[in-house]
Amino acid sequence: MKRIAVLTSGGDAPGMNAAVRAVVRKGVYEGIEVFGINYGFAGLVAGDIRKLTVSDVGEKIYKGGTFLYSARYPEFASEEGQLKGIEQLKKFGIEGLVVIGGDGSYKGALALTKHGYPTIGIPATIDNDIAGTDFCIGFDTAINTVLESIDKIRDTATSHIRTLVIEVMGRDAGDIALWSGIAGGAEQIIIPEKEFDMEEIANTIRIGRERDKKHSIIVVAEGVMKADKFAAELSKYGDFQTRFTVLGHVQRGGSPTARDRVLASVFGAKAVELLMAGKGGLSLGNVENKYVENDLLDTLKNKKHITDPLNLYKLSQEISQG
Amino acid sequence: MKRIAVLTSGGDAPGMNAAVRAVVRKGVYEGIEVFGINYGFAGLVAGDIRKLTVSDVGEKIYKGGTFLYSARYPEFASEEGQLKGIEQLKKFGIEGLVVIGGDGSYKGALALTKHGYPTIGIPATIDNDIAGTDFCIGFDTAINTVLESIDKIRDTATSHIRTLVIEVMGRDAGDIALWSGIAGGAEQIIIPEKEFDMEEIANTIRIGRERDKKHSIIVVAEGVMKADKFAAELSKYGDFQTRFTVLGHVQRGGSPTARDRVLASVFGAKAVELLMAGKGGLSLGNVENKYVENDLLDTLKNKKHITDPLNLYKLSQEISQG
């Protein structure tokens, strides 16, 4: 293996740059040329490809987003799109590929492997909803960003005796809501994986008020209900001076945390090692604090279940009612 | 003057606690007893009043919100409400009052002064829209909080070639939008004090795209238009991959910045000095980097015009189009 390439795909996540940096530096360390592909699979097909040196990835480890840019590119699902991409790989003499992203990106990675271009997937998404890994790149940064916001909102909630509904990201997975909610001392955490009862929530707030509790914070994953609707529904059970906040795109950004940078660095280096060993069609994972390789096909088949070996949801119900 | 009291009123702002702390400590230093009134004028009428010691305000300077709580209390506009409040002041032997808050709070402060209870107003609101001062307590913290969010949103905007519309607080005043927009390098800043032309904005974005500009950030003060509506209006002129974010209550919270803590500390101590000198019916201000006293009546009559001696709006138009 003399030449490999790396791209980022799908929604961006803090730590993607640290992973790209590690791919480049590990590659150079091993005597391999590394190329960067801009705009994910769209850039692959368009040939938006350039060699990356050790200096090109200097001053990148601390930056959020992805300096290789990302794009959704449904056309890559077709064989026609894939063959165009392969043409470019041939043109540049690239023998293997690292794809950093989520489920959609893995499909492209699998297709390329089948066409004879070994490809390794690295899981990066703040939603933490990719199978085969306990933690995805970006998740740790996202929960800390949400946590900072909860801490700030608590200041104002406490000052006024209010109920604050905070909508966080998570279409199918409640991980962000669960971790940031526990860490933020939220009274209620509403996630896609669990039923909830609005009347019960209203009762809990009422009881808290009676013993002079100043505020209630409810964290809702966007996949369950939008914050404004949730606040409106809650109001049917009483006036709790409810306000709502949608955290939005802020959650995707920010300088990555220490954990995300380390996770990304290890993933990046491992991906190069696998390619050098002639392997492809694999996705990397951090499972039980160890680094593992998964078959890409399995990863795509499995639905990630909530990362709750810690039973955080139950914990929340026991200790949050302060 | 042997006994004074302090309350916070209206929307909370970071730095209110630092101001309360300074009132208490300066009072004690001068041999005066200081009482804290919970929940603003509502607590005054209800007699929710207690003595504050130097230790009571320990570990408070760095906290957002207000540990005296705040509340809106329209009933204090009536003479009946005011007389009830005065009854409480008499009961506790309180001879002067410091009111920390915004315009609404100043009306109460003026009423009490007329009734013979000298009262000093301290301007605190993140909107920065109180007359008689260049800067209100909370403004500096708010613009830095908004700035952090803009910096994070830029990460993701850059990664995907997007136009991001960010709605910030400011019903009648564009100060938050203007300062955070300049500091955040926003391409467009939309404020109540200035007209804007949606077609022109669309053209500017289009021109930027043509010379490979990766993102556009538009900061909109809530008083002009809600972010979702703005994004929808903009879409009529073309598809700019527009996303929007409403920063919301996060802007009110957070540990106060150095400036806000210093401003609050000076205001708090000055207020005590004025009461000791037998003065009342005044509001404090920081004008041209000096501390001044204004007549409360004048302050209420004057509409604060935008703090733009620096001509920031013009500057923004000249240097933001990158």
Place this chain on the structure above:
Amino acid sequence: MKRIAVLTSGGDAPGMNAAVRAVVRKGVYEGIEVFGINYGFAGLVAGDIRKLTVSDVGEKIYKGGTFLYSARYPEFASEEGQLKGIEQLKKFGIEGLVVIGGDGSYKGALALTKHGYPTIGIPATIDNDIAGTDFCIGFDTAINTVLESIDKIRDTATSHIRTLVIEVMGRDAGDIALWSGIAGGAEQIIIPEKEFDMEEIANTIRIGRERDKKHSIIVVAEGVMKADKFAAELSKYGDFQTRFTVLGHVQRGGSPTARDRVLASVFGAKAVELLMAGKGGLSLGNVENKYVENDLLDTLKNKKHITDPLNLYKLSQEISQG
């Protein structure tokens, strides 16, 4: 078990408050009275003990340090000290104890268990050097605090072409240096567990300079060498415009990260469950992303080896030379 108590001991660590909060709330949830002991074992002996309610631990989860205070108290190593402590436990009717701290604290916990007072140890130290757990409370916050400092120092190092030596905590364990160094993109990481060669380091910097590298950052664990001495030694091999910084006590403080708050919350609740099940003489751990119980005696016997299942040190040498 009707009454239990909790104390913090040894050096403070961010997240201790979150652990105390979880002990109290889980206890109350289970119908148990929870008492807080101030100043660790010193307060136990002195009877500085009070009941903690759910409200007492409100607004504590986000605070650094420990609101129960901590103290070193070598006198508790003697049987005399222990018996005095037990007298106090009897007086308050306390039947079990949770001890949050490090190795020294565990010795006290073991002694109490032997005397018939079941005690559970929770590992909390920024150094991350307690056996039986992959991560201790406080470590994640500390590495992120160090990381922020490295990012800031890099700004100024880059502006001037400098070599910056940064001394971080870690007397016997290199965990802080290793994780923050990898995350901060440090060129060199010097830890107690590994030899280093000053001449080689000097050569590496020289080579970097030759290909126009602007700065070098060297992270040194305090247990290896003080920063000033390291800088002086390095200077013997050439003038690298070396500056040094000792991060110091800043590393112990700060609002805990999401991970540390979640880790602390789970540990706190688990400790109560173990006491309810009649167990004692155990320390809690997070091993391979699962929660485990260890025998306290074993924990004390084992020396923690560096948490490096990820082979971070080797990784650093391969990808840091940028």
Place this chain on the structure above:
Amino acid sequence: MKRIAVLTSGGDAPGMNAAVRAVVRKGVYEGIEVFGINYGFAGLVAGDIRKLTVSDVGEKIYKGGTFLYSARYPEFASEEGQLKGIEQLKKFGIEGLVVIGGDGSYKGALALTKHGYPTIGIPATIDNDIAGTDFCIGFDTAINTVLESIDKIRDTATSHIRTLVIEVMGRDAGDIALWSGIAGGAEQIIIPEKEFDMEEIANTIRIGRERDKKHSIIVVAEGVMKADKFAAELSKYGDFQTRFTVLGHVQRGGSPTARDRVLASVFGAKAVELLMAGKGGLSLGNVENKYVENDLLDTLKNKKHITDPLNLYKLSQEISQG
């Protein structure tokens, strides 16, 4: 004026990049070509000069340090050095210059003006010790960086009953110590401009301890005494469990605050306006919240006195003893 250049000189300060960006963008807006000179006057003499486009200064506003690099270059004090620099200016057709830095930089700026090359100085130094301006670029960021550290150190000081001595930058000026000390609630602030009495400080700590005060924080400007020596001197008057921390280079770095970015942006644009109006030999200032121009010669003659129109030192003594 068709072509101007900009350089940064002396110690770097957060916000320098924002100033360079504003010079470039305002220049381009006015139809002027702007060149960037690397490494200050050293780069000027060496001809390390390149054209800067609007894109070159994109993504720079939020970065600490200076992307034009800085260097001390005493050789520029000689006429010989100056003439070499002028040769380069001629070569590149540069007609005017903006110099961002401190006192040393101003001397070079004055020399160039005398030689017929109009030069404008922009004050940038975290020490805030340049005459002719209330605030220098970088100061606001530095005091907030110090403040964050004080807040963290307070966590650990409170947990253990300790006296913490914190050494901050400021060789001749106490501004950083004074502002961050007030904002951080420090009990003692030691600055070059004021005498202090160690015995009195010891007594104050002793009195605080007697009424159960948990910690004392003492902020010392480096120009008065090194922290270790201060701690040792204090120990002669009793054992106050004193620890010390030297904040060091961290103070110079970090993403600039909103104020620093706005200040820098206005300064940068103003400098271009002055050059366009044919002016030179001036330094910019922000005095009483207005923008002013000073004669460079006057600026160099005047010694900056402490920015204390607010009487912060007196305030500190009245309200800090909590």
